[in-house]
Amino acid sequence: MGRIMTRYFKMSLLHYMTNPYLWFWAIIFMSFWAAMSAYVFSKGIPPEYMSYQFASAFGQLLILCVGSIGIAIVQSLYYSSFSVRFITKFSKLDSKRFYIEHFLSTISALIIFSLVLWLIQLFFYYLKFSEVYLPEKPIGMALALMLSVCFIYVFSVFTAYLTICLRKPAISMLVSYAPLMLGFVAYAAFWVDFKKLSLLLPFYLISALTYYFYVDQKPFTGDIIGNIRYQLEHYGQVKEGAILEPSLAIISMIIWIIGLSALCIFLIKRAKGVSIEELQF
């Protein structure tokens, strides 16, 4: 790795892994909700349906976990903008290398935090139900995880550079919280049916795909509670148009990632190395 990458990759990964705020918001705080889902929110759910409860909770917590890290990505891009300008010119870390290594180190950190959260949730469910709930489609789960972390990365970079290109430093703090705030779209899906619009909502698609690959059951387009109630009342039947097609969801996520990546490249070029602090002068 040392020959292919500069030391920046390793240090950037270390930077994420030693960030106490990330450990608190992405892991400790989410672990609290993982414990709540095992001990409180699972009351009344028959044991044979517990894997669905596990998958649904993990889908929700995953998006909030990576969304919390998204805040750190945006704020670290703001913080390092002057350094990046110098270092990409006058060190061996040129612009291309910088963005590749920044991407890889951030993606690695996002995956590590997601896996830690998953293990913690497995632990709480094991303590409560003495059962280890593993995914039905592990390769699919890996794909869902990769799509989630890639999306959060490109969305965070897009957010950071959009603020710079719009020349609106005053909104920088608010905008940096967008990855987490929009993560609550997935939570709203318990009550709101997004119908066909669900395919355009990547923050919901992340939790929906996680759920699908975890239990091998197609997710709803939203109104999860209402749809489950309907299913129970109608002997397992589902409402027409209430099912989200996973293949379309994957295609939608890929389009979002490619589209946002293209926008990021455009915005980075347009930003011309201007830093957020410079806009405040």
Add this chain to the structure above:
Amino acid sequence: MLRIEDLKAGYGREVILENVNVEFKRKTLLLGPNGAGKTTLFRTICGLTKKLSGKIMINHTDLDRVEGTPGLIVANIPEIYRLLYFVPAYNLARLYLDLLEGDMGLFIEITSKFGLDEEFLRKRKLFQLSAGQLKVVLNAITLATNARVKLFDEPFEQLDPKRKDILIGYLENDKNTLIVSTHETWLIKKLSARSWDVAFMFEGKIHGVLPLEKLLNAYLFFGEKPSALLTVKTSTVTFSITTEPVGKPLSDILSLDYIYKLA
């Protein structure tokens, strides 16, 4: 050699540097009061502050066209070292010296001489250092590289007299083109007269460059002197640097900030 041609730079609509034309051929002491534009000049050379017009060259390399090229320039400006936040000072120095192709052994030697040992730097992040410790670390990274041009912005600030002497020793031994910005004129008598030049900076303009040996016994005279080595006209004061024993000995002033007070 660092050459600057018709440089204009500033922040937003505020122009700080205008018509800057200068050539730094060897080690140079850039003397100017606070607010003269020294830091802005360094930031512009490093690409941190946007250049509005002009050209900056190191030997024959136009800095506008440089990308991913270590060994050209380095500076002790704090904003350069903000690539990562939650990383100990030791690791951050190691990262920068790796990217800038510097010598980590030399960095450790320098910081140790300033009383910051390796163990201490492994425990503290950059934002956990005091102003003086931060200055030592940034000076040490800059010294430990082999860049052709090294910019030191107020490197003596926050250092006690003993540490100032140690730093002078390192600056003297460095073989590259150093540009040291300061408002402290006592340095004139401390540096080796044969290897240093001196330039003055007032209100965004550079005056000089003069060989240091000519300034050893120079005087500061308020007003114009036809025989002066240099005459500087600012918006509020005109003074001449002259070898004639009129006015105040330059090295007795201690800081160029006093110029406005003395006038």
